Amino acid sequence: MYLELEHLDKRFGEKRVVRDLSLELAQGELLCILGASGCGKTTTLNMIGGFLTPDGGRILLDGQDITPIPPEQRPVTTVFQSYGLFPHMTVLENVTYGLKFRRLTGQQIRERGMSYLELVGLADRAQSRIQALSGGQQQRVALARSLAVEPKLCLLDEPFSNLDAALRTKMRHELKRLQRELGITMVFVTHDQEEALILADRIAVMEEGALAQLNTPEELYRRPATPSVARFLGVDELEWRQDGTVWKAIRTRGPI
């Protein structure tokens, strides 16, 4: 498998926030880690990103054990919930920031930055200040910045939670398109069942630090492994794409 988490464990003081978590993910797939707040999903993401060191277990990416590699050297990038854009730089400077640390000429950096900005439809805002952009635009800059370094794996930590509903829907589809187009492997953390069902190739449901179920959206929805997973999904109806993936999740009752 492309990404393998093997028996990950993490404690904060007395509290064991991630318990014996094992996951596998194929190249080019998008995995959603789904769970209520406090279930350990962000902690897991931070361990994959290298910002937290696991207390046990290891992380393999493309056959390599990346557990001891610091984040700046990991071929993994993260799109943060609040984007973490640099307010003192222009849009293009933000997008090309990671490229400074690769062996590239100024010309190459510029070109690659612009091509990713085009990809997210913001080429005309290259020289804008970050503060001058709307929330959705900032989100796209953050995404372009993470993708521009062409990582082996891109992590997204509830990236759409600051957007309004309409924009969120739009961004979900855009992300899915980009991911397919570029064939990038992604891990996406969310607490929104609808989002997970729409985006994911596979969903990992986490409960109290442990993996409750890992499967495709269809399987997960059809055959929840535990009553709590079923309750958490709380979705009544799904609309399907022609290729058999979820197009829309319809909720007639709220999750409990």
Next chain:
Amino acid sequence: MSKNNPVGKGASGDALFPAVRRLADRLILLLLLGGICLFILYPMLCILWRSLQGEGGLTGDMYGVVWEQYGRSLRNSVFTATCTSLLCTLFSTATALLISTGRGWRRALGMGLLLITMVSPPFVSALAYIQLYGRRGWITYRLLGLSWNPYNCWGVIWMQSLSFVPVNALFLIGMLSRMDRDSLMSARDLGAAPRDILRDVVLPLLRPGILVCVLLSFVRSIADFGTPVTIGGRFTTIASDIYLQLTGYSNLEKASAMNMFLLVPSVAAFFLYRWLMGKTGPVSGERAQQQRLQLSLSRCGAAGWLALVTGGLFFGMIGLQYVCIVATGFIQRTRGALSFTTQYLEELLEYNSETMVRSVIYALIVALVGTLFAMLFSYYIYRRRVRWNTFFDCLATLPYMLPGTCFGIGYILAFNHPPLKLTGTAIIVLANMLFKQLPTTTKICAATLSQIPEAQERAVRDLGGDQLNVMRDVIFPGLRPAFLSCFAYNFSSSMTTAGAVLFLIDPGHQLAVFKLFDAVYSGEYALASLMATFIIVIVLLVEGGVYLAMGRKERSHVS
């Protein structure tokens, strides 16, 4: 007022007298602005008036004299202030980075040293400085064998730079704690080494704060007379010349004119500061984060090492200074031979505790009233934006720019005749302390205020509350963190500043800091050191007590 109302606070009980409550709101505003006019504007005008007085009535002659005579001192002042503000900002930034990235006992020790430095009375630091780095200082001469002379402008710059650090560093630490952690993580994630993060993200984001430190240190250095008087040697600044005019020549007209003169660079710096703040916007509105700044300075290249070395140097010098101060209190020197003694401690314990008690009471009053004043004032000026708010805001900043002694003289000039005869009373001393410290406390409140969402305020109005409800239910609870900082600042400043109230104290109202001054003056360094230690301990105890009390309230509030 809501007691009669079983339904809850707010509704009918408060609404019964809307007109009365509106009046109360106006009255508070009037009281605040009146206070500012009476205790800042009026004394300032008195100084201006005095500076225009010549033998034959009103004249601007004094300004010509001052310009001719003190042009050099003014240049010295500006030079010193420029150097001090740069050096001090370097120290402050390094210290702030060191503390923000540090952990465990080192962080605690750093914060502790900063707090101690902030609450230290003047004079004793200068003494320790001479003992350590004087012509025959323990470090400079005995240890390093240098024959360096500290009695010049470099000594002044060095000492000012050290003593201005705490306020700046605490400000920068606050800013660093509010810095968006995701930005830092992103940079790291994208492949930036610590060195790049520091250079590309941390320092640029800190830039507005660094600029503020530069400008505030500049203004403070211009107004500081104590340092050049103590260790300036032949070096004169405009502030030290003013001191000389007051103490040596008792020439109020000239001193007043020199004061107006000194305001020129300070006011210029202040407007630059306002302009910059307007450009960069208020300090980031994010809430402080618990998370430590994860950055290993030793891996940050040259800039990181510079921060480590200067920060370390600062803490080393400050630490040594306090070791020196405490040690002086217990060491007896007999013909060069040193021996341990508790003799001075016994002497101190025999001292009349009355002045110490009075100092503490005064400081408590100023801390409470001053904090309340600053909270209300910042609410009306920055939130309600009452008419003339810019004017009053500038007015409230003036005391920061004046040497303390002059602000005191202004008070005597203003309040020596009925119906405003306050000289010889405690009120004049309290008011002077309060308004001298107001510039800092209002800025603290304003910064905190900007973090209270205006939506909360609107919600109160929307649900039927009036301005007074807004104050009680939103502003005061929201300003709780500012209350702590203001209280601590007011209390320690009132306990330790001497310059401003030097001329206002009368024999019936002696304060502890002047006892300390007397001890320094008469060469009783051991006693002075012990008194300073004692004052520091009292200030830390009181502030720690208030912090704990407020913290408990906070905790019970949350749960």
Next chain:
Amino acid sequence: MKMKKLISMALALVMVTSLAACGGNGGEQSSQSGNVSTSQSGAGSTSQEESQTPELSGTMKVVATGDMYGPLFDKFTEETGVEVEVLSMSSGDVLSKLRAEGGTPSADLWFGGGIDAFMGAKDDGLLEQVQFDAAADLADNYKDSEGYWYSKGITIVGFLLNNPLMEELGLEAPATWDDLLDPSYQGEIIMSNPAISGTNYAVVNALLQTKEDGWGYFDGLNENVAYYARRGSDPLNKVIADEFAIGITYIDGTVEALLPDYDVTIVYPEDGLPWVPEGVAVFKNAENVEAAKYFVEWMFSDDENLTLLAELDQKTGVKIIKPSLEGVEVNYDTSILMEEDLSLFGSQREEILAQFETLMGDKAVNE
């Protein structure tokens, strides 16, 4: 002793009258008057003081040069019932404060400080005239002819040498003012700014009066002086702290008391000691002028009080001020005191200080 009895008697009467007059402070004062009258029972002479002594009450606020005078003021309180509150303040600060107060002083008595400040205050009309019989016993030189100020002592000025430093630098001890011009002392002499220090102002004025080329002398001295401290006690403190080898400083009992603990030498310059009287005056328009005026009279009229003062001050110059004083002997050779015309101290002050400032400033520029 007779004087003391008379005063005490008068005071007892005052107490009784004031007790009758105001019931407010009664409790405290009744015990006072009781004490005084029991100790005085039997001493029955009707003196003039009775009618002259004002009714004393309340608190007397004092600005003094230091807080060592407690016992003297305690004695005053004990004998008169007037509480005394003291604040230390340099004479220059007192004068500034007085001028700013515009005739509404917040203290009653001014106790100590260079006489030049007192002269300035008199010229500004800030002082109250005080006349009393015993003033006649005071030497004319040391009191204002109109009674606006008196002298409570004399400060003399000499050199204080730091022996180890002198040795280390290979310096000979200076014996005269002229010796201080020796180039080998360059940067090792410290004196106070004469504008701030009454004693060092006395040095400047006295040497200008006695030397032929006074200003030439100070030009030369300026070359050797490291800097002019902005506090009167700095020269002493800095020499003790090993910072400078030679300090031009006041010399009194407190300086002598340093000798066992510090390796320093006191030099009384052979070519003369500059000196300056320390003033005592009452502030005009003060709240308790009467008590302050009476204090001046009380102190100068009773040798016991002056002896106590001399002890507290650790200075013996009070004997020069009141030659008839018994129990105090001058502990230095009065013949080496410089010939000074005190009247010039006040009148020349502005001019001298202005010139001195130019002289100091020139060196600062050259640095």
